[in-house]
Amino acid sequence: MRMDRRHHILVCTFFIWVLLLTGCATEHRFVKKVAFKDKNKVVMTFAGPVDETWAKDVANYSVYEKQDPDILLKITDIALSPDKRTVTLTFEDALNQDQAHILTVTEMMSAGRSQGTAILTVKKLYFGYLFSILIGAMIINNFVFTKYLGLCVFFGTSQKKTTAVGMGITFTIVIVFASMMSWFLYQFVLKPYHLDFLQVVVFIGLVSLSVQAVDTILRKVNPALFKAFGVYLVLVIANCIIIAVPLILADNEYNAWESLMLSLGAGTGFLIALFLMSSVREKLELANVPPTFRGLPIAFVVAGLFALAFLGFSGMSIF
Amino acid sequence: MAPTTKTNKELFVNGILNENPIFRLALSMCPAVGISTSVMNGLLLGIAVLFVQVFSSCTIALIKDYIHPRIRIPTYTLTIATWVTVIDLVLAAYVPVAYKAMGIFVKLIVAFAIITMRLEMFACKNTVTASFWDGLGMGLGFMFAMMTLGFVRELLGMGTLLGYDILGFRPLLFFALPAAGFFLVGLMMAMFNYIEVVYNRRKKGL
Amino acid sequence: MKQILRITIGLTISCLIAGSIMGLVFTITAKAKKHNEHLNVQETMLALLGYTKANPAPSDLRFHSVYRYIIEDGEAKYIGYMVPVKKGATEGYELVVINLAGKFVEKLEVPISPEAAIEEGERETALKTVLRHPKTFTYADTTIIARLGDKQLAYLLPGEFPGFKTFISVMLALDPNFKILGLEIMEHEEDPGLGAEIEQEYFKNQFKGKSFEKVKRLKVIKEPLPDKYKRYLETKKWKKGMFSEQEIESIRSKYQDHDIYALTGATISSRSVTNGVKNIIKKFAYRMGKLNKVIASQHIAVTF
Numbered sequence: 001m002r003m004d005r006r007h008h009i010l011v012c013t014f015f016i017w018v019l020l021l022t023g024c025a026t027e028h029r030f031v032k033k034v035a036f037k038d039k040n041k042v043v044m045t046f047a048g049p050v051d052e053t054w055a056k057d058v059a060n061y062s063v064y065e066k067q068d069p070d071i072l073l074k075i076t077d078i079a080l081s082p083d084k085r086t087v088t089l090t091f092e093d094a095l096n097q098d099q100a101h102i103l104t105v106t107e108m109m110s111a112g113r114s115q116g117t118a119i120l121t122v123k124k125l126y127f128g129y130l131f132s133i134l135i136g137a138m139i140i141n142n143f144v145f146t147k148y149l150g151l152c153v154f155f156g157t158s159q160k161k162t163t164a165v166g167m168g169i170t171f172t173i174v175i176v177f178a179s180m181m182s183w184f185l186y187q188f189v190l191k192p193y194h195l196d197f198l199q200v201v202v203f204i205g206l207v208s209l210s211v212q213a214v215d216t217i218l219r220k221v222n223p224a225l226f227k228a229f230g231v232y233l234v235l236v237i238a239n240c241i242i243i244a245v246p247l248i249l250a251d252n253e254y255n256a257w258e259s260l261m262l263s264l265g266a267g268t269g270f271l272i273a274l275f276l277m278s279s280v281r282e283k284l285e286l287a288n289v290p291p292t293f294r295g296l297p298i299a300f301v302v303a304g305l306f307a308l309a310f311l312g313f314s315g316m317s318i319f
Numbered sequence: 320m321a322p323t324t325k326t327n328k329e330l331f332v333n334g335i336l337n338e339n340p341i342f343r344l345a346l347s348m349c350p351a352v353g354i355s356t357s358v359m360n361g362l363l364l365g366i367a368v369l370f371v372q373v374f375s376s377c378t379i380a381l382i383k384d385y386i387h388p389r390i391r392i393p394t395y396t397l398t399i400a401t402w403v404t405v406i407d408l409v410l411a412a413y414v415p416v417a418y419k420a421m422g423i424f425v426k427l428i429v430a431f432a433i434i435t436m437r438l439e440m441f442a443c444k445n446t447v448t449a450s451f452w453d454g455l456g457m458g459l460g461f462m463f464a465m466m467t468l469g470f471v472r473e474l475l476g477m478g479t480l481l482g483y484d485i486l487g488f489r490p491l492l493f494f495a496l497p498a499a500g501f502f503l504v505g506l507m508m509a510m511f512n513y514i515e516v517v518y519n520r521r522k523k524g525l
Numbered sequence: 526m527k528q529i530l531r532i533t534i535g536l537t538i539s540c541l542i543a544g545s546i547m548g549l550v551f552t553i554t555a556k557a558k559k560h561n562e563h564l565n566v567q568e569t570m571l572a573l574l575g576y577t578k579a580n581p582a583p584s585d586l587r588f589h590s591v592y593r594y595i596i597e598d599g600e601a602k603y604i605g606y607m608v609p610v611k612k613g614a615t616e617g618y619e620l621v622v623i624n625l626a627g628k629f630v631e632k633l634e635v636p637i638s639p640e641a642a643i644e645e646g647e648r649e650t651a652l653k654t655v656l657r658h659p660k661t662f663t664y665a666d667t668t669i670i671a672r673l674g675d676k677q678l679a680y681l682l683p684g685e686f687p688g689f690k691t692f693i694s695v696m697l698a699l700d701p702n703f704k705i706l707g708l709e710i711m712e713h714e715e716d717p718g719l720g721a722e723i724e725q726e727y728f729k730n731q732f733k734g735k736s737f738e739k740v741k742r743l744k745v746i747k748e749p750l751p752d753k754y755k756r757y758l759e760t761k762k763w764k765k766g767m768f769s770e771q772e773i774e775s776i777r778s779k780y781q782d783h784d785i786y787a788l789t790g791a792t793i794s795s796r797s798v799t800n801g802v803k804n805i806i807k808k809f810a811y812r813m814g815k816l817n818k819v820i821a822s823q824h825i826a827v828t829f
Contacts, residue, residue, distance in 0.1 A: 237430075304500075408547075412561060413557060
């Protein structure tokens with residue numbers, strides 16, 4: 001049992017490192033780090049001190065957005081840190097930090113010796129980007145409160161906290177499973193053979209299939225868990241989020257990691273929405289609601305208030 | 320359940336009023352909240368749902384004797400998905416601008432509970448003609464509800480109808496905001512409940 | 526066993542029928558879809574140039590498309606412009622390759638007809654025959670040049686940039702001096718009632734008539750839109766005699782060099798449109814300058 005856990009932690013740390021490394025490594029041994037700063041700055045950290053006369057010469061740097069190699073961005077100021085290891089380039093206009101920038105540094109001079117020319121890619125941390133997809137799908141663009149999807153199941157299962165949590169967890173598991181399968185099939189079968197128009201049929205088929213698979217596996221592996229969550233499995237398929245997520249993945253051409261994050265975010269977002277709603281509805285049971293509003297109508301008004309609150313997150317960006 | 324005894328006219332009216340999918344059965348709420356911002360959206364999505372509902376009902380009623388009971392649900396899903404794909408392709412080809420306004424919702428018709436429910440409850444036990452009228456009633460009921468919501472939201476939120484300027488000003492911009500769909504659907508449901516209560520009271524009084 | 530066989534056969538048959546129905550509809554609609562999309566773009570372009578049903582476009586109005594490609598040859602990068610050229614009586618395409626500094630590198634004939642060049646896939650196969658193996662190329666953008674008789678009328682630039690929520694795609698019309706003739710919002714997913722107002726005339730028409738010099742410094746200001754200006758901008762709501770000629774002229778000159786008034790409750794959307802338009806025009810003006818120089822110095826017989 002202990003071995004198992006250690007193994008688990010090892011795998012997790014490994015994946016986190018892989019993610020972090022993909023974001024940090026630069027293409028040249030002498031340049032340790034290169035990153036955006038503020039709105040219009042790029043900071044480079046070198047492995048050793050660089051010569052001031054070389055560092056201050058604008059002609060040694062050229063920067064362009066990856067898809068516009070013919071348009072060089074204008075550098076207005078170069079600052080060298082006192083230890084001569086960090087160079088900050090300031091640009092005339094704000095940089096479009098969602099795009100990767102290519103920075104070419106010619107003949108880096110360190111202590112009178114040339115370290116060669118470096119072609120570097122400046123981009124946001126990939127890990128940060130993945131995290132922003134997760135948080136985006138979970139809260140900022142919550143599928144229930146800002147995209148208005150999955151409402152039937154949402155109103156049907158948000159009467160009690162226990163039901164809400166059960167439904168949310170089951171849904172998250174199934175959606176991750178189904179989205180990853182749909183992503184795989186879309187990228188490797190539908191797209192290469194120009195069968196895009198079969199999207200709807202294939203995705204709904206895969207969703208039914210994964211619901212069935214989770215049902216069978218759970219029944220065999222953990223009957224106790226099946227007893228608790230089995231009833232929600234049937235409802236999962238009636239939730240339009242589960243078909244919306246694969247469609248969004250196909251539309252945006254996400255890769256495997258991004259797809260995983262979006263589906264995970266969509267699932268947990270649904271769980272959060274259900275939990276919030278059920279907390280309110282449990283209290284509503286005790287309130288004195290006019291008879292015509294009792295039940296669904298008042299639930300809709302409450303959901304509207306939540307949606308207004310979530311509108312406040314709209315457009316927020318993390319990283 | 321035995322085949323229906325209702326006449327075609329009763330079936331037709333049933334879908335629009337007594338069993339209105341949105342206001343009475345509270346099914347397929349997502350588009351009612353999400354894209355009911357204008358009458359045009361309501362009309363187009365209504366047409367799409369009507370098409371899928373009628374064609375799926377007829378298809379299932381036609382082949383009901385050949386469906387093996389154990390693969391009933393997969394067959395329904397396949398039928399619906401096929402007709403959704405067809406209407407999706409047609410709309411994308413012939414009304415590209417309006418299609419873009421509806422976004423992902425046309426494809427999502429495949430997950431609308433109302434259609435599967437009608438197939439399971441009605442089409443698999445009745446004749447093609449009865450299923451046709453039932454599907455038509457349900458589809459029109461959905462369209463009617465969507466257009467009512469769109470009418471209120473477009474008129475009060477933007478002061479226009481079908482894109483034409485009617486009022487010349489915007490009475491309540493709030494109704495055009497995305498979140499207002501929840502409030503409006505809630506209020507509409509309460510209204511239908513109230514009408515029912517009053518109607519029943521009158522009936523008792525008489 | 527017999528059961529399973531029946532189920533399998535039943536499912537296979539229904540899948541086949543469903544598949545053939547969808548395939549049939551797809552093949553029927555695919556052509557119409559392309560045609561309608563093309564028509565839609567064409568209509569937008571005409572509307573931007575001020576031609577409507579009441580004021581139809583003259584018969585000698587021609588559109589010529591220039592396609593830009595980024596060509597990579599190992600470490601080196603070049604920009605390739607696929608330009609329409611006169612070849613005797615007919616039209617053909619040539620690929621003009623320019624290095625990053627704007628110097629002419631080479632000129633290649635592309636075996637493609639103007640009708641086929643509209644399709645991205647067709648262009649790709651044609652380009653593959655002239656740009657051989659180690660060279661790779663990626664499509665960047667299209668510029669459409671409108672020509673009326675023997676004079677250049679406008680540049681039409683489709684573009685895309687991040688908005689408040691997702692991407693906003695637009696079409697810009699510029700005159701030969703890069704003054705904005707019009708802006709059309711093609712696609713966006715901003716919030717209705719707030720950011721979605723960018724497609725309203727009183728916002729997008731503010732860009733009309735801004736000179737290149739002004740565009741370079743264009744900003745968004747958070748002030749209420751003056752009522753008279755708003756009525757002036759909503760050209761679709763104009764009634765006869767609402768503005769006299771003098772009034773139109775005075776409003777036009779008053780606001781010509783004015784910054785963009787932000788939409789109420791959607792400053793970020795307003796700002797992203799303004800910055801997006803600014804970037805598209807700045808990049809385009811820079812590239813067009815380089816390309817025109819090369820075309821003049823190499824005596825390329827372009828049709829535009």
